Amino acid sequence: MHIKPFKAIRPTRDKVSLIAARSYETYTKAEREARLDNNPYSFLHILNPGYKYHKEITGTARFELVRNRYQEFKEDGIFIEEEAPAYYIYKIVDRDEQEFVGLVAAASVADYANNVIKKHEDTIALREELFKNYLKIAGFNAEAVLLTHPDNNDLQNIYEQVMSARAEYEFTTTYRDTHYLWPVHDPTLLSKITLLFRNIDPVYIADGHHRSSSSYLLAEELKKENHQHTGSESYNFFMSYLLPESQLRIDGFTRMVMDLNGLDSEGFLIALDHYYKIENRNAEYYEPTKPHHFCMYLDGRFYSLKLRKGHRNFENALEALDAQILYTTILKPLLNIKDLRSDTRISYGKGNNDMIRVKEQVDSGTYAVGFSMPPATITQIKDIADADLKMPPKSTYIRPKLRSGVTIYEF
Template identity: 65%
Template structure:
């Protein structure tokens, strides 16, 4: 049964939240980061990029300690405050397409992660897990929740619907034209109902944030071993999460761009593709797949539709039905010679929220030779792969919503 607890969030004051909130550190170019920090002294980027203060690149343990120092300075200056009692936080995002996402920010259990109550569908890199664990251990906080998804639940839905009728604690719009709202739930009755609703769920799934959750689990193990008086309810036994119902989750595809044809001519490449796909040349007509197991391809100024020959391909399990896996097993590995999707420099990815024309333009500019468009995976596919203990290839899903960092902070 899932253990999803309230916690005492550290968060910006109402008047500064729009200035503090930032996208994830990695999503900015260096110039973008510097520009935001030049003109906004309250940006959370000042905390996670402490070298900016000294105009110096700082890494490793030295950086972690300075991140901790910047964070404490934000608290000392009362840019951040901490709630007096454990709360749940209703968080709502309305994006520029007017899609709405509503969920609860809470503390999820590292023990549930270990025991497969919280299930994963992606492999993680051990080096990244350990690096982020050491980062968390030094800085003592987490400011970016893991995205979890749960089966739609009427009790939780009714509480959220009631809460959002009153004025939000936070309401601000970003330059991306997404509007963010946050409400605090502190009354004991609602807290009990939410906790009980989650405890009735046998399984919750990680949608986004596999490395963060894995690192939080490793941190909990380390701190448990270091604590002779471990009780199980210490804050390090939990990690901050944003839990949304499955119906609110949006999954987009990641398209693939390849730099060469592995020594093949265009004609030789198409002949090898023909073994696995029924191929149709669509010329300059922009084509995007509209069904599972259909792919688009852009090569030398022309679009192609590729329909999988199902009599040739065996669907042995849930993973083998995933289009990202199908493309890897039929094209990327055997024909184009791409063995490792994480490390091969010949392949890059473009998420499906970017128009297919962006793939076309990169190929027309000779930056890449061929591009493949995929049909997005579904929540059901993601769950079945996780339930069978399988792992998706890297960049199989681009998932929304995307939260801002620094709005709620979880201290260990």
């Protein structure tokens, strides 16, 4: 694959811990307001520019204000621009002491178009267009696409060499994740890293399908508008975090459905019996750890569902994916959930621990039934991407999660 160093816009060392923010959608309204009220440096002030005017602003007007607020942070010296192009080694140590070490770099839009960068999820055209317009008007991207690649000892040795020096950034978040960043300016190391990645093909999108597709759409649009297009312009690349696949962590998503599509609980269980061996666990939570095993919560009881062997004749990697099995055996035929992206009767949550919330939601009557499943594996993700197939939405919750505002890529 083709990557290149870039001159990141990034916070001064003394303010990075104040600026760094999670993805905007992950905050509750109360959390966002608390941070906006108490931290004038939070990147959320850029992402939510209407806060300054105590007004909700949407669409193009919001994108323009995002650009204005970002420029103000630069003018006030809160952000600085790297003096020369660099790669950035980024390490995260999470609350469970899991360590992630990868490289922030500019990845080629052409590699995305030519399937050197492979995809495993469908994207929604409306979201692609919306984010493309955001990037064009705001003029920057602050959230790296997470790409994963096979482990490489030569890269690891370079990372360890660089990390032996003091990090430019070292800060801990309220989530108890500690973040470290080392800019790499040495021309010899830059060349070595670039050449090592030239021999890595393919790589896979782990998280950020809409961000990468929107970057591709933006590049195509700006290329048409630029009569002196050369291919080296910044819009021909997008900011990525390249992580060895052994370090990737994949959690599953739970599913909740509001009703049983006209069935009562007994009728639903009888219908399930065609596909599954069912065991009533009563109040005992069942955590599925084997492929094609599910946990279901219905009418105050947990159930284990184990797909019968007669229904395990899979023709491709997608058909063997548990999220797809749940869709083809339960959600679509029994509960009439046909479009997983638009049906308002279904809701998602991340991780097996989310079954606690699922239980609460079903017990309250908000939903009728909930399911959990083992997470997908990196092998499944790669096999599905290699076959040019696409997973159902919310099939994987990928870690690590970077913070916005630590490195920024301008177009």
